[in-house]
Amino acid sequence: MNPATVQELIWAGVLVALAAFWPMMSNGYWLGIGVDVMMYTALATSWMLFSGPTHYISLASAAFFGVGGFVVGSGMSDYDASFWSMLALSAVIGGVLAALIGLATLRLSGVYFVIFTLGLAEMIRNLVSWVQNNFLGSRGLYVLTEFTDAHLYWMLLVTAGCVYLLGWIISRSRLGFALRIIGGDETVARHVGINTAMAKVILFTTTGVFGAIVGAIIAPRWSYIEPNQVFSPQLSFFVVIMALLGGSGRLWGPVVGVIPFLLIWNWVDSNFPNQSILVLGVAFLVIVYFLPHGFVGRIEQLRARARGR
Amino acid sequence: MKQAGAVLSVKNITKRFGGLVAVSNMSFDVAEHEMVGIIGPNGSGKTTMINMISGVFAPTDGRISLRGRLISDAAPQIIAREGVGRTFQLVRLLPGLSVLENVMAGAVYGHKRRWGREAEDFAHSVLERVGMDAMSHAPVSSLTYIDQKRVELARTLAGEPKVLLLDEWLAGLNPTELETGIELIHNLRNEGRTIVMVEHVMDAIRSLCDRCVVMSSGAKIADGTTDDVLSDQDVIRAYLGDDDA
Numbered sequence: 340m341n342p343a344t345v346q347e348l349i350w351a352g353v354l355v356a357l358a359a360f361w362p363m364m365s366n367g368y369w370l371g372i373g374v375d376v377m378m379y380t381a382l383a384t385s386w387m388l389f390s391g392p393t394h395y396i397s398l399a400s401a402a403f404f405g406v407g408g409f410v411v412g413s414g415m416s417d418y419d420a421s422f423w424s425m426l427a428l429s430a431v432i433g434g435v436l437a438a439l440i441g442l443a444t445l446r447l448s449g450v451y452f453v454i455f456t457l458g459l460a461e462m463i464r465n466l467v468s469w470v471q472n473n474f475l476g477s478r479g480l481y482v483l484t485e486f487t488d489a490h491l492y493w494m495l496l497v498t499a500g501c502v503y504l505l506g507w508i509i510s511r512s513r514l515g516f517a518l519r520i521i522g523g524d525e526t527v528a529r530h531v532g533i534n535t536a537m538a539k540v541i542l543f544t545t546t547g548v549f550g551a552i553v554g555a556i557i558a559p560r561w562s563y564i565e566p567n568q569v570f571s572p573q574l575s576f577f578v579v580i581m582a583l584l585g586g587s588g589r590l591w592g593p594v595v596g597v598i599p600f601l602l603i604w605n606w607v608d609s610n611f612p613n614q615s616i617l618v619l620g621v622a623f624l625v626i627v628y629f630l631p632h633g634f635v636g637r638i639e640q641l642r643a644r645a646r647g648r
Numbered sequence: 649m650k651q652a653g654a655v656l657s658v659k660n661i662t663k664r665f666g667g668l669v670a671v672s673n674m675s676f677d678v679a680e681h682e683m684v685g686i687i688g689p690n691g692s693g694k695t696t697m698i699n700m701i702s703g704v705f706a707p708t709d710g711r712i713s714l715r716g717r718l719i720s721d722a723a724p725q726i727i728a729r730e731g732v733g734r735t736f737q738l739v740r741l742l743p744g745l746s747v748l749e750n751v752m753a754g755a756v757y758g759h760k761r762r763w764g765r766e767a768e769d770f771a772h773s774v775l776e777r778v779g780m781d782a783m784s785h786a787p788v789s790s791l792t793y794i795d796q797k798r799v800e801l802a803r804t805l806a807g808e809p810k811v812l813l814l815d816e817w818l819a820g821l822n823p824t825e826l827e828t829g830i831e832l833i834h835n836l837r838n839e840g841r842t843i844v845m846v847e848h849v850m851d852a853i854r855s856l857c858d859r860c861v862v863m864s865s866g867a868k869i870a871d872g873t874t875d876d877v878l879s880d881q882d883v884i885r886a887y888l889g890d891d892d893a
Contacts, residue, residue, distance in 0.1 A: 381722035523742030532757035
């Protein structure tokens with residue numbers, strides 16, 4: 340991932356400001372899609388902070404997302420805690436969990452890291468279900484708030500904006516440069532003096548914090564949540580596909596992957612509900628065969644060609 | 649040989665991989681501004697020795713110290729920050745980064761920790777030093793082999809190492825490139841750098857090294873001035889076998 344420019348930050352600011360008006364211009368179906376877009380933009384961008392430069396493909400997004408939703412659900416229905424305090428708590432728990440996973444997976448790379456994160460997310464899902472079924476009495480939890488979809492949309496927009504801003508700062512810092520070096524060659528990274536373990540854990544932790552925050556914000560939308568729903572592994576795959584479809588070369592990559600993917604997904608899901616999973620497979624093929632560097636890579640290729648002319 | 653003012657000191661170093669003894673009871677010192685060659689037949693443990701100095705793995709036994717500070721149980725990034733820089737036998741560049749960024753990588757996390765403009769300027773000056781500044785914005789994939797080696801050397805120099813480890817830096821170069829390469833290292837030597845080089849190119853050893861340590865089957869069989877060492881009977885036997893000794 341290349342260092343982001345000041346121009347990119349200004350553009351991002353303008354886009355966030357414009358996006359804030361979406362709930363006033365839409366409702367129902369289109370506002371729902373807006374919430375989805377914001378949710379996946381925040382998740383995919385935070386995923387990119389770590390996986391973009393290092394090329395470590397994490398399938399643990401659902402674990403953090405689920406922890407966020409579950410902490411809010413459990414706190415609000417079992418302990419009468421407020422939404423805001425549970426939101427803060429879920430960020431802390433998501434961060435700690437990610438740091439632990441990061442420390443446990445430091446020696447893994449390539450496909451071993453991918454499988455480990457997927458397995459771990461599944462293990463957490465089963466563990467939470469088991470605790471829920473055996474000790475907490477009920478299978479699901481109620482999350483009842485006054486929030487409308489517009490409120491959730493704005494909260495997610497702020498979260499996505501924060502993720503982008505943090506990513507922008509990191510990409511221009513020593514830490515961001517260190518991650519690019521780690522992505523290029525970890526052995527070289529260590530021999531130029533980079534504490535590779537520390538750099539990876541810090542970034543993976545931010546991914547965990549934001550994953551949990553997004554999960555916590557989305558929880559009120561469902562009113563009733565159960566572990567199998569919030570820890571769904573499909574979410575982890577969605578995040579990866581959208582980020583890769585957008586392209587991992589730039590911080591704004593995920594946004595251009597999230598929007599087309601969700602529009603197509605929703606259209607297929609409402610017209611051909613049984614074939615929706617096909618979209619996932621086709622998206623994978625498109626990325627592998629036509630867009631190995633995502634939309635970002637294609638856009639930059641076209642730009643370079645235009646300049647060369 | 650115990651020298652006062654040794655920058656790098658290797659004492660009784662042994663490395664075992666399971667039952668295989670790759671390096672056995674090696675000791676040598678490197679003084680400031682000295683250029684020491686580590687030579688020996690293939691598989692004699694030279695690269696293993698370099699890997700232990702730079703921290704790729706810890707020795708099974710023994711001590712390595714840099715200016716009196718023990719480094720043999722430290723991680724590579726700590727050793728790098730202490731001032732040991734190295735190149736790799738098979739050149740390692742960062743493919744997604746430009747030539748300039750590759751060299752900046754060496755400048756940013758060393759003991760000086762330069763950043764921003766300062767790191768960029770410094771990287772440019774090091775690139776100029778190895779004759780590669782004109783290529784500073786090229787992608788590394790467009791470089792020839794000697795140029796890749798020069799960029800890797802520049803990255804290592806950018807960390808301003810107190811001891812520079814060159815692991816077969818001249819291997820794989822064609823005769824013209826070899827001449828350029830030897831001249832470049834000669835210049836480094838004239839700057840008064842402390843260098844340890846593993847090398848097979850004998851011409852280079854003769855013209856560059858003050859002193860040589862010879863390894864065979866993991867053990868030191870000779871240590872002295874280059875001329876003395878290269879005419880030593882044991883050394884000739886190790887390279888050519890008994891018949892020619």
